[in-house]
Amino acid sequence: MVQFITHCTGRYSYVESARLALEGGCRWIQLRMKNSTPEEIYAAAKEVKSMCEKHHATFIIDDCVEIAKDIHPDGVHLGKLDMPIGKAREILGEKAIIGGTANTFEDVENLYRAGANYIGCGPFRYTTTKANLSPILGIEGYRQIISKMKENNIAIPVVAIGGITEHDIPNLMELGIDGIALSSSILNADNPVEEMKRIIKIAQSWKNL
Amino acid sequence: MKVTVNNREVETTASNLLLLSQQLNLPPAGIAVAVNNRIISRPQWENCPIAHGDSLIIIKAVCGG
Numbered sequence: 001m002v003q004f005i006t007h008c009t010g011r012y013s014y015v016e017s018a019r020l021a022l023e024g025g026c027r028w029i030q031l032r033m034k035n036s037t038p039e040e041i042y043a044a045a046k047e048v049k050s051m052c053e054k055h056h057a058t059f060i061i062d063d064c065v066e067i068a069k070d071i072h073p074d075g076v077h078l079g080k081l082d083m084p085i086g087k088a089r090e091i092l093g094e095k096a097i098i099g100g101t102a103n104t105f106e107d108v109e110n111l112y113r114a115g116a117n118y119i120g121c122g123p124f125r126y127t128t129t130k131a132n133l134s135p136i137l138g139i140e141g142y143r144q145i146i147s148k149m150k151e152n153n154i155a156i157p158v159v160a161i162g163g164i165t166e167h168d169i170p171n172l173m174e175l176g177i178d179g180i181a182l183s184s185s186i187l188n189a190d191n192p193v194e195e196m197k198r199i200i201k202i203a204q205s206w207k208n209l
Numbered sequence: 210m211k212v213t214v215n216n217r218e219v220e221t222t223a224s225n226l227l228l229l230s231q232q233l234n235l236p237p238a239g240i241a242v243a244v245n246n247r248i249i250s251r252p253q254w255e256n257c258p259i260a261h262g263d264s265l266i267i268i269k270a271v272c273g274g
Contacts, residue, residue, distance in 0.1 A: 001241065001243035001246055001247070001248050001266055001268075002248070026248075027241070027248035027250055028241050028248055055250070056250030056251050056252055056253075057248075057250065058240070058241040058248070058268070074238070074239045074240075074241070075239065075270070094270055095236070095238075095239045095270050096239065096270050097239060097240075097241070097268055097269060097270050098270070099268075117268055117269060117270055118268045155215050155216055155217060156215070157215060157266050157267075157268050173246070176216065178215075178216075178243075178266045179243070179246070179266065200247070203246045203247075204245065204246050204247045
């Protein structure tokens with residue numbers, strides 16, 4: 001499965017980036033607006049939520065639990081420096097999807113025990129989208145994390161993130177990664193809608209057995 | 210037949226995703242379901258056939274199944 005993470009580029013606003021992803025067939029949007037004011041995030045979240053509803057897409061807001069409490073997205077994504085999972089769960093309740101960012105197996109284990117519903121695991125490689133980056137994982141990093149998860153019987157969907165391109169998808173899926181999160185590779189394409197369609201097709205052609 | 214749900218084997222007779230969702234007690238909202246890596250939106254569940262060996266990823270708040 002493919003998650004699109006909004007990004008603001010010279011060409012597109014955050015909301016436009018979400019619209020392009022939805023038009024390209026993506027059905028899982030994370031609204032991420034770093035360095036924006038709460039008012040800007042609130043306004044964009046309302047707009048993206050109604051777009052996602054129209055497309056029956058899952059809508060996740062990055063970090064802003066208080067805004068999520070008002071807007072009622074399907075869930076939130078919490079980075080390593082954001083609010084702890086347990087506290088967000090108290091605020092948003094049992095029905096919210098809560099994802100967490102992991103860079104190591106220990107992170108995955110902690111998030112799983114804290115009640116996260118999926119893991120955004122990365123970064124796969126260096127990316128300019130995110131400023132404060134943890135060490136890159138590469139294929140080998142994911143292999144080790146997935147194998148430790150199996151050893152410890154930790155079953156939670158893992159989405160790979162960070163500079164992933166179409167060529168990486170088969171390698172990641174082969175390891176047992178459940179999904180990929182994309183942002184700049186879509187928006188930097190000449191035609192982001194077509195690029196999203198193409199990526200979704202590639203992810204689908206891989207039957208994860 | 211057997212399908213995998215979040216990498217765990219599940220025995221089912223459900224012929225489509227809607228029936229499988231009922232078997233798994235999936236909530237009607239706040240959920241993302243992918244069959245063989247394709248996210249299937251809620252209104253399409255009934256038209257999404259389930260076959261032996263299919264791989265499902267379910268992301269939802271209250272985990273069970």
